[in-house]
Amino acid sequence: METFADLLRSHPELALFLSVIFGHLIGRFHFKGVGFGNVVGTLLAGIIIGIFAKPLVPDLLRWSFFYLFLFAIGYSVGPQFFGSLKRNSLPQVALAVVVAATGLATTIAMSVLFDFDEGTTLGLLTGGLTTSAALGTGISAINSLPIPADLKATLAANAPLADAITYGFGDVGVILFLTVVGPRLMRIDLKSEAEALEAKLAAFGRDDQVLSGRFFGVRAYRVVKPGDAVLTVRTLEDRFSSGRLAVQRVKREDKLLQVQSQLALHPGDAIVIAARIGVFSDIVDHIGPEITDDPELLSVPQTSASIVVTRRAGHGKSLADLGAATFARGIYLESLRRGHELLPREAWTVIERGDVLRIVGTPEDVERAAAHIGFMERDLDKTDLAFIAGGISLGILMGLPKLVLYGVPVGLGLAGAILLVGLVAGWARGRYPVFGAIPQPAQRLLADLGLIVFIAGIGLTSGPHAMEALHRHGVGHFASIFLAGMVVTLVPPLVGLAFARLVKMNPIMILGGIAGAQTCPPALTALREVSGSNVAALAYTVPYALGYIIITMWGAVVVAIMHAIRA
Structure with missing residues (x-):
């Protein structure tokens, strides 16, 4: 074993990737849908390997990957973040702010009560509110404090340890609150309430025109009984508008005719x-x-494409409105995604700027629809690396200036500035899609890889300190961290529920909004399962985008506040 430990010490890159491997194995373990997930699993694996081998992971590596994560996450939620700042989203915005602010206040109160240091307080915040990304901004703030280097190292090691202790209940507590406690406090049945909300929303949408492409197909027919004196392409499509029928080809004898709305269909035509x-x-x-015996006739080219909504023809419209538009003829919706969440493909679902529609149809129909809705991600293999590097460089320069108040450096910081630049870059890309291409798969890879590598490095570095903390403070200290984490997890949704009821939000939208504000995807999954509906996802995305950004920034804020209190 000692030989293997020496190998990991001499090759810390091996320890890093082993942390990722074992972290994903830990993250895959779920009990009734609840588990640590890949991020916390990697943190735990890193801590264990760090205790065993004590490898030295260069700070440059960790922080470079964290900056990639910050820019990517800001870029991906930028359109939603700025798009949420409008009148009809104000209740969801306010709910996210209330939950985040309550989480910060509760964390500080519990830390003062239990006399936690800045690092433990940071981990209490990130684990209790299930936003491990805030470890980066918080540890960056710790490194800027005017304290000895050895104390910085201790505080930075206490943070991930507290995060690992509290994160498990962070997920479980929110799930229990949203599926059991919240519905009982509001005296509602989740299934009945979800069905009522769907019925209410359906009253504003025409099911016969919804864009959804479920159970879509292409077939050929011989016209032998048109029925009408003159059957045109338009009259045929209007007759079967409930099925979103679109004529793709008309063949008369051996000649393909140009398909136009006024084209008359004659007996003997193949369509x-x-x-x-x-x-x-x-x-x-x-x-x-x-x-069925003419494969050449049926070989109509079909293509699928991801369309990012940026134009007024798509923004603010329901799927029913979009389906009824003339430019949407012949296209069918495979999926609708907002951020990382899939939205219901129902007539009443309203599309927002930055949403991604995956549509299928002929190349001509897809191109026409894309020109009206937004822009098409044409080259999913091409990422503008210079744009990413330029954004991170600008963020670093913006984050350098600091103002010292009461001995505490105050400013955006490198992490905060890079996140802000990423937000603006994502919004600008949505508005002016002529530069800065980062396809969605690349965004997801940068965000996932950046955070996982950073967290693995944090775990490896803090592992040896974890054993020191156990010997120094004992098991009772860890129990107090867990207890404080339970309070930090449960108080914000309780306050958020009271606020949302005060402003008369729909119960299902309240629960979905709280799941987003607490950045807890497993809670949204649990809501789907218990309610039998995905309608809560409509209220999840805006609070999630805001909550993730705000809580990530809270990492630096809570360190500054606790340092001022303890000074």
Whole structure:
């Protein structure tokens, strides 16, 4: 074993990647849908390996990856962050602010009560509110404090330890509150309330025009009984508008005709139509028999594309409104994503700027729709690395200036400035999609890899200090951290629930908003399962974007406040 420890000490990169591997194995373990997840799993694995091997991970490596994470996460939520600052989103914005502010205040109160140091307070915040990303901003603030280097190292090591102790209940507590405690306090049944909200929203949408592409297909038919004196492409499409029928090809004898709305269909014509599968059973009775032996006729090119919503034709419109638009003819929706969350593909779902629609149709139809809705991510293999490097460099320069108040450095800091630049960069890309391309898969990779490597490095560095803390403080100290974490987890949603009821928010939207404000994706999953509906996701995304940014910034704020209190 000692030989293996020596190997890890001489090759810290091996220890780093082993932390990621074992961290993902820990993160995969779930009990009834609840687990640590990859980030905290990697932190735990790093701490264990750090205790065993004591490898030295260069600070430059850790912080470089953390800066990549900050820029990527800011870029990805930028459109939602600035798009949420509008009148109809104000209740959700206010809920996110109330929950985040209550979380900060509760953390400080519990830390003063238990006499926790700055590092333990930081971990209490990040674990109790399930936002481990705030470890980076907080540790960066600790490194800027005017204290000896050995004390900085101790405080920086206490933070991830407290995070690991409190994070587990951070998820469990929010899930229990949103699925059991919250509904009982509001005296509601989640399934009945979700069904009522869906019915209310459905009253504002036309199900016959919804863009959804579920059960979509392409088939060919021979026109033998048009029925009308003159059957045109438009009249046929209008007749089956409930199935979003679109004529793709018209072949007369051996010639393909240009498909236009006024084109008359004659007996003997072969037509290719795209529609929902449920419509096809009625087509035969209205037009004629299906053609199954002409593969060349059926070889209509189909393509799928991701469209980022930036234009007014898409922003603020429901899927029903979008489906009824002339430019949406012949396209079908595969998925609708806001941030990392999939939204319901229902008539009443309202599209916001920055949403990503995955649509399918002919290349011409997809191009036409993209031109009206926003911009198409054309090259998913190309990432503007110079744009990323430039954004991070600008953030570093902006974060250098500091003002010292009462002995505490005050300023954006490197982490805060890079996050801010990322937010503006993501918003600008949505508005002016001619520069700074970072496709969604690349955004996700940068964010995940950046945070995981940083957290692995933090765990490896803090591992030896974890044993020292156990010997110095004993198990009772860890128990007090866990108890304080329970309070930090439960008080913010309780206050948020009271506030949301005061402003008369819908109960399901309240619960979805609290799940987002506490940055707890497992809680949203639990809400889906218990309510039997995904409608709560509509209230999740705005508070999540705001909550994630605010709580990440709280990392530096809570360190500054606690240092001032303890000074």
